[in-house]
Amino acid sequence: MNKKNGVLGFVALLLFHQLIFAQSIGNILSSNQANNTSLIRFDNKTTVFSEQQAIAYLKSLSGSYKRTSFENMEPATMDQYGIYHKKYQQQYKNIPVENGVIILHSKNSIVNSVTCNLKKNININIYPSISKAEALTFALDYVGSSEYMWEDQAEEQLLKKIKKDLSASYFPEGKLCIYDKKNKYNLSKYYLSYKFDIYSKNPTQRQVIYVNAMDGSIIYCYDKFTDASAVGETRYSGTKTFETLHSLEGYLLRDNTRGNGIITKNLNFLGEEFGAYCTNIPYASAVDYVDDDNNWSAQEYDNFLKDNAAIEAHWATQVTYDYFNENFNRNSFDNQSAPIWVYLNPCENYENAFWDGIRITIGGGYLIHDNFACVDVIAHELGHAITGAEIGDHDVIYEPGAVEEGISDIWASCVEHYVNPNRNIWQIMDQISLNSYCERDLQNPKQKGMPDTYMGQYWINELSNDNGGIHTNCTVLGHWFYLLSEGGTGVNDNGDFYHVEGIGIEEASKIIYSTVTNYMTPNTGFEAFKQFTMQVANNMYCEYCVAYTSILNAWHAVGLGEPVSYYESYLMVDQNLSNIENIFAASNIVEANSHIYNGSGIDFVSGKNIIFSPGFHAEDCFLKASICACGEIDNTGYKSIQESYSETEDIQNVSPLKEKDVAIFPNPSRGTFSIQTPIEQYSVKIINSRGQEIYSNNDNNQNITIELNTEPGIYFIKITNANSQYIKKLIISK
Numbered sequence: 001m002n003k004k005n006g007v008l009g010f011v012a013l014l015l016f017h018q019l020i021f022a023q024s025i026g027n028i029l030s031s032n033q034a035n036n037t038s039l040i041r042f043d044n045k046t047t048v049f050s051e052q053q054a055i056a057y058l059k060s061l062s063g064s065y066k067r068t069s070f071e072n073m074e075p076a077t078m079d080q081y082g083i084y085h086k087k088y089q090q091q092y093k094n095i096p097v098e099n100g101v102i103i104l105h106s107k108n109s110i111v112n113s114v115t116c117n118l119k120k121n122i123n124i125n126i127y128p129s130i131s132k133a134e135a136l137t138f139a140l141d142y143v144g145s146s147e148y149m150w151e152d153q154a155e156e157q158l159l160k161k162i163k164k165d166l167s168a169s170y171f172p173e174g175k176l177c178i179y180d181k182k183n184k185y186n187l188s189k190y191y192l193s194y195k196f197d198i199y200s201k202n203p204t205q206r207q208v209i210y211v212n213a214m215d216g217s218i219i220y221c222y223d224k225f226t227d228a229s230a231v232g233e234t235r236y237s238g239t240k241t242f243e244t245l246h247s248l249e250g251y252l253l254r255d256n257t258r259g260n261g262i263i264t265k266n267l268n269f270l271g272e273e274f275g276a277y278c279t280n281i282p283y284a285s286a287v288d289y290v291d292d293d294n295n296w297s298a299q300e301y302d303n304f305l306k307d308n309a310a311i312e313a314h315w316a317t318q319v320t321y322d323y324f325n326e327n328f329n330r331n332s333f334d335n336q337s338a339p340i341w342v343y344l345n346p347c348e349n350y351e352n353a354f355w356d357g358i359r360i361t362i363g364g365g366y367l368i369h370d371n372f373a374c375v376d377v378i379a380h381e382l383g384h385a386i387t388g389a390e391i392g393d394h395d396v397i398y399e400p401g402a403v404e405e406g407i408s409d410i411w412a413s414c415v416e417h418y419v420n421p422n423r424n425i426w427q428i429m430d431q432i433s434l435n436s437y438c439e440r441d442l443q444n445p446k447q448k449g450m451p452d453t454y455m456g457q458y459w460i461n462e463l464s465n466d467n468g469g470i471h472t473n474c475t476v477l478g479h480w481f482y483l484l485s486e487g488g489t490g491v492n493d494n495g496d497f498y499h500v501e502g503i504g505i506e507e508a509s510k511i512i513y514s515t516v517t518n519y520m521t522p523n524t525g526f527e528a529f530k531q532f533t534m535q536v537a538n539n540m541y542c543e544y545c546v547a548y549t550s551i552l553n554a555w556h557a558v559g560l561g562e563p564v565s566y567y568e569s570y571l572m573v574d575q576n577l578s579n580i581e582n583i584f585a586a587s588n589i590v591e592a593n594s595h596i597y598n599g600s601g602i603d604f605v606s607g608k609n610i611i612f613s614p615g616f617h618a619e620d621c622f623l624k625a626s627i628c629a630c631g632e633i634d635n636t637g638y639k640s641i642q643e644s645y646s647e648t649e650d651i652q653n654v655s656p657l658k659e660k661d662v663a664i665f666p667n668p669s670r671g672t673f674s675i676q677t678p679i680e681q682y683s684v685k686i687i688n689s690r691g692q693e694i695y696s697n698n699d700n701n702q703n704i705t706i707e708l709n710t711e712p713g714i715y716f717i718k719i720t721n722a723n724s725q726y727i728k729k730l731i732i733s734k
């Protein structure tokens with residue numbers, strides 16, 4: 001020690017307390033993982049220490065560091081202010097002390113300060129009772145992953161290449177060290193430990209584990225990856241926040257907060273181009289996207305390589321995960337938290353994206369498309385992953401292939417609706433199409449040369465054409481889902497008029513999810529898929545409920561089966577009834593104008609409306625009127641609106657008119673039609689599907705013409721004179 005600048009020259013001792021809360025793994029940790037790091041500053045006017053003098057000074061402090069030595073860890077670095085920073089590892093009897101580190105800061109070979117994180121008063125046995133190999137067994141038992149990086153030869157080769165070191169390996173080398181595990185009073189307790197760095201491939205995680213070298217117990221374990229919330233400018237969706245990982249290399253497009261992770265990687269165009277195809281894609285050579293400050297800006301990533309597509313893909317995969325998690329409580333595509341690997345840039349100019357049973361691969365596009373990393377493509381591919389996880393290995397040709405593509409398109413629309421309902425969610429790949437071209441349109445499939453009717457125009461039958469037109473015929477299912485969600489009126493390729501009341505995309509998506517996860521098998525064609533959805537609807541709703549009717553009518557609209565008939569839709573109870581027990585049910589309207597007496601249990605059940613018209617009279621009855629619930633079935637299966645009903649108007653003598661007495665022409669019409677009838681003094685009422693009267697006209701005689709200015713849809717026309725009544729469905733089309 002330099003006498004002139006003795007210990008009295010030491011001027012300032014500033015203590016900084018920095019709390020580091022390690023991520024808690026299981027129940028091993030207490031939460032008191034606080035470390036004390038201090039900065040010791042020297043007044044260089046009076047204290048001029050060389051590095052060795054500074055170290056000697058530290059060792060002399062309070063005599064707490066017996067048998068402590070310091071080993072230089074890495075070469076000194078010089079910063080922009082000319083300060084050298086040199087790091088040393090604390091050792092006890094030549095065994096490294098974990099986190100025992102000092103950094104000497106010096107200028108012109110004079111130390112001006114020391115960052116100091118030293119472990120005091122160590123006094124333990126340094127001879128282990130178990131071997132390193134035994135300790136590793138305990139560590140791997142604790143981690144319990146199904147696959148490790150060192151077991152994958154491709155990953156091993158890649159690591160050697162990256163590190164330019166043939167001996168590099170992911171295999172956990174293990175080293176003996178002294179670990180300071182604080183007790184709950186933040187007091188140090190030291191353990192002789194083996195430290196292992198264990199990188200798992202499945203699930204993707206990297207942990208550092210300290211195993212007690214005396215008895216093999218796990219002392220401490222932490223995740224080497226740390227989660228971070230990033231902000232970045234995506235290629236198509238503006239500025240978004242997403243999860244990244246902070247690693248030694250920087251921030252990576254890896255998200256460990258969802259399932260076992262979402263990992264987005266760059267293949268750097270190393271696949272082999274083969275015409276429009278890309279083969280021999282070297283997935284093991286893919287590299288992480290790395291950002292230094294976790295602000296993924298356009299300046300950095302909006303480049304000719306379209307690197308901002310990786311930000312889009314990473315974000316889109318996260319929101320797709322969230323969609324299924326929030327709506328269906330599904331944890332990743334397999335519902336067992338499988339990691340989701342997303343790879344960009346397989347080949348240059350690659351115009352496609354696919355799910356290969358393991359991962360998503362996304363092409364950068366060329367002349368027809370921009371980069372495929374958009375929300376609906378990611379959701380479509382993860383949709384395949386879900387279907388695959390649910391129904392197992394399966395062929396993707398002909399109808400089963402088209403059904404599967406249709407399901408994936410449906411999820412694409414659902415996820416788009418989830419993240420941005422203001423977009424046209426029914427167009428698939430519209431965000432990435434160049435020249436305003438888009439691949440599929442579920443609202444108007446024919447605009448893109450694809451069918452909206454089963455086996456209708458544009459339907460493809462040849463196996464040689466896209467495996468039986470799976471990416472074309474799929475729009476029949478997509479259009480069914482569109483009609484079910486949004487509703488619609490029209491005439492399909494079979495010449496059938498249809499009218500569907502939309503039930504909303506959220507409700508419609510529940511039917512798809514339950515169908516895919518509970519009913520579908522490989523080789524599910526359109527008819528089978530229809531049957532499954534009807535069964536699901538049966539589970540979810542009472543059969544007269546609007547949703548149930550809409551599902552059936554939507555299938556009819558795309559050419560599969562009959563709609564809910566007029567008789568199922570509308571029921572007129574006009575006979576006088578006594579001594580009965582009966583259910584009168586219809587999906588749309590149940591109307592009664594009859595005289596009922598001595599009824600022991602009479603139920604009126606409808607999906608929408610129950611109308612008691614003038615003339616209705618019930619006496620000595622227990623009568624129940626119920627509207628079917630959609631989605632919230634009580635234990636009776638119905639949502640009851642009225643427990644009983646009774647009225648005492650006089651009975652009118654009413655009898656139904658015969659078909660031959662009245663003709664309505666044309667029907668369907670665009671709103672202008674004629675009533676042709678010989679009867680006199682009749683009234684006309686027109687009722688919409690919500691049971692509201694939209695037109696009425698009294699004192700008509702014989703033939704008349706009505707001009708109705710109203711929405712397309714299904715209506716009921718009621719023609720009544722003094723002693724008769726006639727009701728018919730009236731269809732107004734566009």
Ligand SMILES: [Zn+2]
Pocket residue numbers: 380384405408
């Ligand atoms: Zn597909």
